[in-house]
Amino acid sequence: MSAAFRKAAKSGQRPHRERAQPAARRKLGLLEKKKDYRLRADDYRKKQSALRALQRAALDRNPDEFYFRMTRARLQDGVHIIKQPKDEVTPEQVKVMRTQDLKYVEMKRVAEAKKIERLKSELHLLDAEGKQSNKHVFFFDTKKEVQEFDIATHLNTVPELVDRVYNRPTIATLQKESLKGATDPAHLKKLAQQRKNQYDLLKQRIEREKTMFVIAQKIQTRKDLLDKTQKVKVKKETTNGPAIYKFKFQRKR
Numbered sequence: 001m002s003a004a005f006r007k008a009a010k011s012g013q014r015p016h017r018e019r020a021q022p023a024a025r026r027k028l029g030l031l032e033k034k035k036d037y038r039l040r041a042d043d044y045r046k047k048q049s050a051l052r053a054l055q056r057a058a059l060d061r062n063p064d065e066f067y068f069r070m071t072r073a074r075l076q077d078g079v080h081i082i083k084q085p086k087d088e089v090t091p092e093q094v095k096v097m098r099t100q101d102l103k104y105v106e107m108k109r110v111a112e113a114k115k116i117e118r119l120k121s122e123l124h125l126l127d128a129e130g131k132q133s134n135k136h137v138f139f140f141d142t143k144k145e146v147q148e149f150d151i152a153t154h155l156n157t158v159p160e161l162v163d164r165v166y167n168r169p170t171i172a173t174l175q176k177e178s179l180k181g182a183t184d185p186a187h188l189k190k191l192a193q194q195r196k197n198q199y200d201l202l203k204q205r206i207e208r209e210k211t212m213f214v215i216a217q218k219i220q221t222r223k224d225l226l227d228k229t230q231k232v233k234v235k236k237e238t239t240n241g242p243a244i245y246k247f248k249f250q251r252k253r
Contacts, residue, residue: 088238093215102219109212112205119202123195217242 072083096105138154140146152159156170169177221242225231230248237243 088236089218090239092211093218093239096215102216102223105212105216105219109209109216112209112212116202116205116209119198119205123198123202214240214242221245 069082073080074083075081138149140149152162155162155168156172157168158171158174161168218237221237224247225245227247229250231245233243234246235244
């Protein structure tokens with residue numbers, strides 16, 4: 001005999017017995033307590049009121065209303081699905097990001113940057129293609145001086161050196177000192193071709209360094225997205241830059 005039955009027998013009260021589970025309903029499980037029924041009823045009434053509010057909002061909605069998300073939404077099996085825009089990544093970037101690590105990409109980028117600095121120090125970018133040309137403006141008082149103007153005479157040099165932007169000696173210097181370096185036209189043409197090849201190589205290395213920098217940023221962004229901190233996309237990903245996210249501020253100890 002339990003303690004509750006002994007206490008009820010001593011006080012002369014009728015002991016309380018739980019209602020027995022009918023045999024036909026035993027397959028449905030134990031009977032719920034009164035408290036559990038109230039919680040379920042409250043939850044049911046809350047959901048019914050929410051459905052009625054949604055029905056009123058649907059009836060009051062303007063059928064001609066338009067918002068920009070409609071252009072990215074579609075109906076699939078009765079469910080609205082928002083089409084997410086794909087990130088813009090070139091095939092080369094995808095291949096590098098899948099096979100290489102961030103440290104390796106950063107190491108290659110630094111190596112390319114050092115080679116670029118070395119080439120720039122050798123070439124000086126004096127006659128590079130695409131470089132903004134300097135302007136030398138001459139001022140005259142009369143139209144006659146403009147018509148009689150000779151740039152070689154004004155610069156005190158020979159006509160063959162007028163187009164040079166560097167190493168343009170005067171006539172007095174040429175009379176005092178002998179020419180140093182190559183003077184043969186064929187040799188000069190060969191040197192010009194070599195210099196052009198060096199500029200092309202420099203251009204390729206600059207483009208490669210930019211590509212490595214973008215790839216490193218995209219890999220770092222994908223690693224940052226693994227954090228469970230709440231975030232919002234501010235700018236989508238492009239071929240020239242990673243996506244930009246705004247993370248929720250969290251105070252750290």
